[in-house]
Amino acid sequence: MIAARGLVKTYGSGRAARRVLDGADLDVARGEVVAIVGRSGTGKSTLLHLVGALDRPEAGTIEVAGERVDGRSERELSGFRRRRIGFVFQFFHLVPELTGEENVLLPARLPGAPRGAREHGRELIERLGLGDAARRRPHELSGGEQQRLAVARALVLDPPVLLADEPTGNLDEESGAAVLALLRSAATADRAVVVVTHEPRTSAMADRTVTLVDGRLQPAEPLLFGGGR
Amino acid sequence: MTGAAALLRGALRLLRSGRRRTLLAAAGVLVAGAMAGAALTVSVGLGSGFDRSAERADLPDVVARFADQPPERIRARITALPNVAAYAPRTEIANVRLRAGGESTRRGSLQLVDTTARRGYAIVAGRDLPRTGGNTREALVEQGLARTWGLEVGDTIEVGRAGPVRIVGVSIAPDNVAFPLATAPRVYLSGTALAREFGGELRVNQALVWTHDRSRTDVTLQQARATTYGVGNLRFVTRTGTRLIIDQAAGVVVALLVAFSLVALIAATTMLAAQAATEVGRRLAVIGVQRALGVPRGAVAGEQALSAGIVGLVAGGIGVTLGALLVRGPSGDLLAALNETPPGSALLLPLAGLTVLLGLIAAVAAGWPAWRAAGRPPVALLRGGGLAARAPRRRAGGPGRAGFLGLGARLALARPGRAGATVVVLAASGGVILLMLGLASLLTALRDDPTAVGTRYALTVTAPAGGAAAVRRVPGVADAGTRVETRGVDSFALGEPVKLTTFGGDVGRFVNPPLADGRRVQGTGEVEIGTGLSTALGLGVGGTLAVQLQSGAELRLRVVGTVRALQDDGRVAFARSDRLLAADPSLTPDLAVRLERGADRAVVAARLAAIGATPTNVAGATTSNRSFLDTLATVLRAVALLDGLVCLYALVQALALTARERRPTLALLRAQGAGTGTVLRVLLGAGLVLALPGALAAFALQRLVFAPLVAQLAAGYADLGTAASPAAVAAVTAGFVLFAVVAAGWVARRVVAEPPVHGLREG
Structure with a gap:
């Protein structure tokens, strides 16, 4: 589902330049949940952003669900994100002026969203038990409720890839567990889930864990704790 | 000294850290400065034009016109009056044929001057007729005639029976408007030389009188009226009366321009304050750290105020200079039409004062939010001060009802203070635009339509x-x-x-x-x-x-x-x-x-x-001022267009601030697949929710406040309609919508120019 090869990304310039990704490769199969772990500042979130076409690599290729990401225009990338990617962020990023339901249905209102996406969104709200939260606005909800709404929003267009950046980093244990269960259940036969985390419980629910060290991914090692960049 | 240096260093650091924001703020101050500078230049020129020109021309306090009289009789009568400081006899011959440079008129006013007495005009080119009388082949022409016919010192003009004479100087006297506004152009010849050449004494029909105490001119006039026996067709024109008429006319223009520059200043202040508030909101945590480390509240606010003050002073100075230079030509033409001289270096001090005022306004607008923020407990600031966490006040449409336009509207209305201020700026500017367009149409109608x-x-x-x-x-x-x-x-x-x-x-x-x-x-x-x-x-x-x-x-x-x-x-x-x-x-x-x-x-x-x-x-109003009315109408339309730029700036600034503040929201939309079109719709919604109420309020403001005010000021001249024409209303509405589209397009382009991840990191 995801095939990234030789990804390079540098922050800063001149003597202050720091290469956080230095030829990183990532492969994720359908139905698989992959956890990316690593020390704080090693480039875990950067990798996720590149795969999700939120940022551009300086070198390397990315293919998601059969579509090449690298070298495409911003207009094409917008369409790509809409069709292929669902994002879940550590800080939820719900629009404070909108109710829970309006936030969930936001992607369904984008031009090019498939017909029936709104109904699918409402079904998700019901299925995830967010009926009450859907009527309220973010500042009236708990962190767990907000993140579950964010997951529902990420799934509303039924993307083949779900990318989650520290999804439980801002939640208590109970809420975090509920969100993790939701992510786990999202990894269906047609969907891959990639989670950036520094929490053992998150990597524990993954099918596979990879570690980012010196700008490259390595197979699972004992978990190194740290925040995402 | 160390404190001041640190403050300056901090202010410069702030400016460097946000170059784009600094440039946007500078652009706003520059536009406002240009408008205020233009308004001040015209206002000072017109407001003080008569006094300045009258002083320069040594304009008499009273001009008496009467049927031809022997000069001795007039001299005896006038010198016997109280409060008379000086007196100059003059002979005016009306309807004299003038011809020069392929132009001619039969309505020339020939002024025969007693060169031994005071003149009552100023020389703006060449030289005056000599005190000794000179010769009868030399003439002065009024500036209006010289400009209209393209005459210069050294040219020859044919003056009635006097034949061709050489122009030795160009004069102005602000006791009347200039040719061709006045139908009779004035040409001055030496009456002294004529009398000498023909060996007789010229009969006079005018007396120029200067008083010791101008405030007591009425007493002198009363006495003069009591001694009019034997003097037919006596008429008086006083300097005060002339000034009253000119001030009435100039007052309308000055009031309009002052109102217009106030609108521009309010727009710039509002936008600067809004920008500063956003900037302070973004830097709350930094301010919190500064306060926690013991940086005084005044220093925190001072840094912000000084950085904005520097921008205000520099951009304001450039804007004021540009505005003054832009209107120098038209303003000079307007003054020339009124036979008045431009203010010259007397304008420098007011312009410098205006520049300082702009700097102060910018400093206060930026320093106040920082002062307020720095007054809060450091721990609250370190938590983010609740700015981003503030709950929206109410529901009002949204993607569920009005799509992304509705979302944009909600984003703009999430800051009710700023939204209100922007609407006020748009309303004030729109009201002025409607007024200017209305006045321009009126002038055109006055020119063409007697009704x-x-x-x-x-x-x-x-x-x-x-x-x-x-x-x-x-x-x-x-x-x-x-x-x-x-x-x-x-x-x-x-x-x-x-x-x-x-x-x-x-x-x-x-x-x-x-x-x-x-x-x-x-x-x-x-x-x-x-x-x-x-x-x-x-x-x-x-x-x-x-x-x-x-x-x-x-x-x-x-x-x-x-x-x-x-x-x-x-x-x-x-x-x-x-x-x-x-x-x-x-x-x-x-x-x-x-x-x-x-x-x-x-x-x-x-x-x-x-x-x-x-x-x-x-x-219409007159037959001789067609081009003058045309010029005025063009100036008013240009001012309306300039005012439109204030609206565009206000909208761009408001949308840029919204986009800056809601960067994570816009980035989130893009992360979910929203393209440029969707971002544009969101920002257009934010723009329209400000522009449309702004247009409505502008119509109300024009109808209820501006038009009656100007109608009152212009009551002696015209009955100004209170309702804007449907065409003007349609033009302003369409203009506001267009400005919203342009502003949204510009800001959307900037938003999509950066990768979405940059905005998401701010969440």
């Missing part, structure tokens, strides 16, 4: 065989009636000119200027007078207008109403013809012709000529 100044007839004709009845039968003619028009002077004020227009029968059939007071003429012996005449004579409803006719006869009429007539500065009177014809039977009536609605004046004129009635077009 705009209350004259209902478009043609006058000599009576053909068959009289008015034959004229009425001509297709396109709605009505025709006899008219007698003559000029005279007021018998009491001795010198105030009056243009008397009378009609056979109902006056209202042919003239209906707006009524300022009283009622319309209904019978013989009644008169409506213009507000200009009413002001000049201190004459109101119930008084008696006594007119000395050119034949020497006197006509007395009872004033029943005052009207806002534009012709002849409002020194007009309308009555029925019978009394006038009885007083002066030599006067010949012509016919006033009203046209049917939509009738072509040229076509009807041709038909009238065909039946032997020689037609003459009736002009």
Whole structure:
């Protein structure tokens, strides 16, 4: 589902330049949940952003669900994100002026969203038990409720890839567990889930864990704790 | 000193850290500065133009005009008056043929100057006529004539029987407007040299009088009126009276420009304050750390204020200079048309003051939010100060109802203070734009359409065989009636000119200027007078207008109403013809012709000529100031366009601030697949929710505040309609929508230029 090869990304310039990704490769199969772990500042979130076409690599290729990401225009990338990617962020990023339901249905209102996406969104709200939260606005909800709404929003267009950046980093244990269960259940036969985390419980629910060290991914090692960049 | 240096370093660091924001703020201050600078230049020029020019020209306090007299008799009378400091005799010969450079006129005013006395004019090019008298082959021409005919010092002008004379200087005297606004261009020859050459003494018909105490001129005039025996046709014009008339006219323009520059300043201040508030909101945590480390509240606010103050001072200075330079030419032309000189270096101090004011406004607008923020507990600031976490106040549409336009509207309304301020700026600017467009249309109408100044007839004709009845039968003619028009002077004020227009029968059939007071003429012996005449004579409803006719006869009429007539500065009177014809039977009536609605004046004129009635077009406000009115209308439309830029800036700034503040939201949309079009719709929604109420408020403001205010200021000249024309309303609405689209497009382009991840990191 995801095939990234030789990804390079540098922050800063001149003597202050720091290469956080230095030829990183990532492969994720359908139905698989992959956890990316690593020390704080090693480039875990950067990798996720590149795969999700939120940022551009300086070198390397990315293919998601059969579509090449690298070298495409911003207009094409917008369409790509809409069709292929669902994002879940550590800080939820719900629009404070909108109710829970309006936030969930936001992607369904984008031009090019498939017909029936709104109904699918409402079904998700019901299925995830967010009926009450859907009527309220973010500042009236708990962190767990907000993140579950964010997951529902990420799934509303039924993307083949779900990318989650520290999804439980801002939640208590109970809420975090509920969100993790939701992510786990999202990894269906047609969907891959990639989670950036520094929490053992998150990597524990993954099918596979990879570690980012010196700008490259390595197979699972004992978990190194740290925040995402 | 160390503290000040640290403050300056901090302020410069702030400027460097947000170059784009700094440039945007600078652009706003620059635009506001340019407008305020332009307004100040014109205001100072016009506001102080008369006094400045009168001082420079040594304008006399009183000019007395009378039938030709021996100079000794006049000298004896005037020197016997109290409070007289100096006196200069002059001979004016009217309707002199002038010819130069392929141009000619038969309405020249030849001024024969006693060169041994004070002059009452200023030389703006070349030299004056020498005190010794010089020779009769040298002349001065007034600046208006020189500009209009392209004459320069050294050129030759043919002056009536005097023949060709060499121009040695160009003069101005602000006692009258310049040629061609004034129909009679002035040429000055040495009366002293003429008298010497012809060996006689010139009879004089003017006396220029300078008083010791200008405030007591009325006493001198009273004495003068008491000693007028033997002096016919005596009329007085005072410097104070001239100033009053010019100030009235300039006052409207100055008031408009001051209002306009205030709008620009309010716009810039509001936007600067909003930008500073956003900037402070973004830096709350930094301010929290500063406060936790013991940085004083004043230093935190001072840094912000100083950085904005520097921007305000530099950008404001550039803007003020640009604005002043931009209007220097048109303002100079306007002053030249009024026979006034530009302020020159006297303008530097006000412009410098304005620049400092802009710097202070910017500093206060930026320093105040920082001062408020720094007053909160550091721990609250470190938590983010609750700015981002503040709960939205209410629901109002959204993607569920109005799609992404609705979302944009909600994002803009999430900051009600800023949204309100932007709407106020748009409303004020829009109101001024509507007013300017309205005034420009009015000027155009005044130029072309006599009905705009209350004259209902478009043609006058000599009576053909068959009289008015034959004229009425001509297709396109709605009505025709006899008219007698003559000029005279007021018998009491001795010198105030009056243009008397009378009609056979109902006056209202042919003239209906707006009524300022009283009622319309209904019978013989009644008169409506213009507000200009009413002001000049201190004459109101119930008084008696006594007119000395050119034949020497006197006509007395009872004033029943005052009207806002534009012709002849409002020194007009309308009555029925019978009394006038009885007083002066030599006067010949012509016919006033009203046209049917939509009738072509040229076509009807041709038909009238065909039946032997020689037609003459009736002009608007005046016949000689067509280009002047054109220029004014163009200036007003240009000012409206400039004001439109304030609206565009306000919208760009408001949307840029919204986009800056809601960067994570916009980035989130893009992360979910929203393209440029969706971002544009969100920002357009934010723009329209400000622009449309702004346009509505502008219509209300123009109708309820601006128009009545200007109508009051211009009451002596015109009746300004309070409702903007549908075309102007449509233009302003379309303009606001267009500005919202342009602003949204510009900001959207900036938003999508950065990868979405940058905005998401701010969440």
